[in-house]
Amino acid sequence: MTQETATAAVIPARGRTSAPREIDVQRVRADFPILERTVHGKPLVYLDNAATTQKPRVVLDAIASYYTSINANVHRGVHELSERATEAYEASRERVRAFFNAASTREIIFTRNATEGINLVAQSFARPLLTAGDEVLISAMEHHSNIVPWQLACAATGARLAVAPIDDRGDVILEELERRLTPRTRLLAITHMSNALGTITPVREIVGMAQAHGVPVLIDASQAAYHMRLDVQALGCDFLVATGHKLYGPTGIGVLYGRESRLEAMPPFLGGGDMIASVSFEGSTWNVLPYKFEAGTPHMAGAVGLHAALDYIDAVGFESIAAHEAQLLAYATQALEEIPGIRLIGTARRKGSILSFVMDGVHPHDIGTIVDREGVAIRTGHHCAQPVMERFGVPATARASLAMYNTREEIDALAAALRKVREVFA
Numbered sequence: 001m002t003q004e005t006a007t008a009a010v011i012p013a014r015g016r017t018s019a020p021r022e023i024d025v026q027r028v029r030a031d032f033p034i035l036e037r038t039v040h041g042k043p044l045v046y047l048d049n050a051a052t053t054q055k056p057r058v059v060l061d062a063i064a065s066y067y068t069s070i071n072a073n074v075h076r077g078v079h080e081l082s083e084r085a086t087e088a089y090e091a092s093r094e095r096v097r098a099f100f101n102a103a104s105t106r107e108i109i110f111t112r113n114a115t116e117g118i119n120l121v122a123q124s125f126a127r128p129l130l131t132a133g134d135e136v137l138i139s140a141m142e143h144h145s146n147i148v149p150w151q152l153a154c155a156a157t158g159a160r161l162a163v164a165p166i167d168d169r170g171d172v173i174l175e176e177l178e179r180r181l182t183p184r185t186r187l188l189a190i191t192h193m194s195n196a197l198g199t200i201t202p203v204r205e206i207v208g209m210a211q212a213h214g215v216p217v218l219i220d221a222s223q224a225a226y227h228m229r230l231d232v233q234a235l236g237c238d239f240l241v242a243t244g245h246k247l248y249g250p251t252g253i254g255v256l257y258g259r260e261s262r263l264e265a266m267p268p269f270l271g272g273g274d275m276i277a278s279v280s281f282e283g284s285t286w287n288v289l290p291y292k293f294e295a296g297t298p299h300m301a302g303a304v305g306l307h308a309a310l311d312y313i314d315a316v317g318f319e320s321i322a323a324h325e326a327q328l329l330a331y332a333t334q335a336l337e338e339i340p341g342i343r344l345i346g347t348a349r350r351k352g353s354i355l356s357f358v359m360d361g362v363h364p365h366d367i368g369t370i371v372d373r374e375g376v377a378i379r380t381g382h383h384c385a386q387p388v389m390e391r392f393g394v395p396a397t398a399r400a401s402l403a404m405y406n407t408r409e410e411i412d413a414l415a416a417a418l419r420k421v422r423e424v425f426a
């Protein structure tokens, strides 16, 4: 789909001038070829968006077009295709810069995913800084990707992982977080939106708190980035990670934003081609930013696909996406609350479009299996957030997560499938 047709997928809200334009959800759905398929003979109802989102045709076309017309290795050749491939790759970097409002493309590192971005910061920023007794502070609702890299850095240095608790709704307890910003805290790494609970954290306020204590901040925006506009300069963070496959883009491409002064001071993460200025057996010197952190042949097609995905998101518009998802979340919350025996896990004051829940007497895995037979794709398990499950005293939850193309009819299909689960286990 072109930018113009994506723009046509939103329609002005009737009788209001300042409200966001409503999404024409059927137009949006028509842009996602996979949504046409059936599962077990039923129309696919895809509610596993927090795990990965589906891809609009423009993204698939951009990737195919890259491979059919300009594929070559970047930054190396003087031939036409290599120059075109380099242009496309760097154009994507500029698109990502603009999307997150970074000050410079030197601050945008392409990674494989959010996980790699966090590991890069853990190894190249935290590890050289940490000494025995220092602390890395996280919250109690982090994804394993924002726990384990810090544990590795702590284990290598004798530092300690400190954890800010969350309350029964799934909100970070800010006073407790602030109490844990001690003179030994070297970094705060926190999610902007929890994949297990849907909680949206007040990151601007949290960054302010950390800055008052002189503590740099990494924001895990893996979930938030496809629901809301993020501006790294307004947030004031030192690092932010996002992952392409949740941004309606391809797998295998992620983004690390790093404040230039921080990145400049950091040693490389991985060594190899492209990240060097010179190599000899006596020693090597490093390339300039951002290339110092991009060793080896990058995922050019992934970057091109991500570029198309970000164009698509912006053409639909975050205001419209957020309004649509908020309406859908309210509708889904009510629908689930009306089903006997269902309990929502995560009722934060500010929530993104994720519903984690348990059902009395039914294991989440059974819920997932039965609703799948109705064509409804939800996730069940610990959602790579085992400490969150422990905090709420459940082994696992079922999770429905919504995106811009989901509809009320799909929520109705989920609710009907969940009522079937109740009947089976009655």
Ligand SMILES: Cc1ncc(COP(=O)(O)O)c(C=O)c1O
Pocket (backbone or CB within 6 Å): 050, 051, 113, 114, 115, 116, 143, 145, 146, 191, 193, 194, 195, 220, 222, 223, 243, 384
């Ligand atoms: C909050 C959060 N952080 C990090 C990640 C890791 O993303 P990736 O596996 O793409 O690196 C995820 C993925 O589910 C996530 O939801």
